[in-house]
Amino acid sequence: MDEATPATIRGVSPATGVSPATGVSPATGVSPATGVSPATGVSPATGVSRSRDRSRSQDRSRDRSRARDRSRTGLVQHDPPRRDTREQIQAIALDLFAEQGYEKTSLREIAERLGVTKAALYYHFKSKEDIVRSFTEDYRAELEAVIAWGAAQPPTPATRTEILARYADIVSRRLAVIRFMEQNQAAMHTLMSDGAQRKKLFREQFTTLSDLLTPPGATLPERVRAAMSVICIGMSSLLFQREAASPAELHDAVLGVACDLANAPAP
Numbered sequence: 001m002d003e004a005t006p007a008t009i010r011g012v013s014p015a016t017g018v019s020p021a022t023g024v025s026p027a028t029g030v031s032p033a034t035g036v037s038p039a040t041g042v043s044p045a046t047g048v049s050r051s052r053d054r055s056r057s058q059d060r061s062r063d064r065s066r067a068r069d070r071s072r073t074g075l076v077q078h079d080p081p082r083r084d085t086r087e088q089i090q091a092i093a094l095d096l097f098a099e100q101g102y103e104k105t106s107l108r109e110i111a112e113r114l115g116v117t118k119a120a121l122y123y124h125f126k127s128k129e130d131i132v133r134s135f136t137e138d139y140r141a142e143l144e145a146v147i148a149w150g151a152a153q154p155p156t157p158a159t160r161t162e163i164l165a166r167y168a169d170i171v172s173r174r175l176a177v178i179r180f181m182e183q184n185q186a187a188m189h190t191l192m193s194d195g196a197q198r199k200k201l202f203r204e205q206f207t208t209l210s211d212l213l214t215p216p217g218a219t220l221p222e223r224v225r226a227a228m229s230v231i232c233i234g235m236s237s238l239l240f241q242r243e244a245a246s247p248a249e250l251h252d253a254v255l256g257v258a259c260d261l262a263n264a265p266a267p
Contacts, residue, residue, distance in 0.1 A: 086124055089114060090135045093128065094176040102128075102184050129191050135177050136188075142170045143205045150212040160213050160264035167209065168233050168255040172247055175237055182238065206230060213262045222263070229261040 092113045096105045107128050111121040125131045146166045153159040171178065181188055213226040236254045244250035259266050 086134070089121065089124055090131060090138075091176070093131045094135070094180060097180055097184070098176065102132075102180070102187050132180075132188075132191055135174075136181065139170070139174045139177050140202070140205070142174070143167075143209075146170065147205060147208050147212065150209075155212075155216055157264050160262050161259055161267055163209070163212055164229060164233065164255060164258045164262060164264060165267050167230070168237075168251055168258065171233050171237050171254075172251045175241065178234065179238060213264075215263065225261045225263065229258040229264075232258045232261060 089110065093105070093110050096109060096113060105128065107121060107125075108118050110128065110131070111118045114121065125134065146163060149166070150159065150163040153162070209230050210223070210227040213229055214223050218226070233254050236257070237250060240250060240253070244253065256266060
């Protein structure tokens, strides 16, 4: 019979240095199979608990899964479109122009109201004059779109109603622009290098809208009524803005009267 060694007397395998009963080395207190101390649940090599490792791994797995889900459903976060910022700048500039006048408003004040640096504002507009040109051009382009649509439709009462409704929607959205143009005519003339041509352009748009609202073979009174329907929407929206309970009420009121003037069915 072999002589017992101190290790086997303590219940430890001489070959592995591990107790068969516990699976742990008495010298290190660590299980060779897992690399973790059963007493503390921590790996001496990393100082990290296995349960914490599992938790972190599960968190990373959930994050990857959520990212895949967002990608599949189109919910990935993106920077807001540039046009949104552009329209915000236009709206804030119009507010400041109305509050303190165009001449007294600086680009720095527009940037401060927007909550950005002046340098950030330069990315979109180099000057307040550029801002004015931009919202004037946007208004013109929307009018041109209505005219193009109306010219492609049959000259029916229903078409006249739709033309007036589209025009009223533009005026409702762009009322601040129209008011600026009406109150700052001298500035508009100075800002636009082709001011005379641009003024002529708006006059031509007004005439074209009136023609689209005139029934075929119309009499002079009918032509006058068609022109007045266009004037009604623009001028009445400016005159009665503060008297209406809401923009929607004003929109519906001026559109109803305009349709009556143009002999078009109510929308």
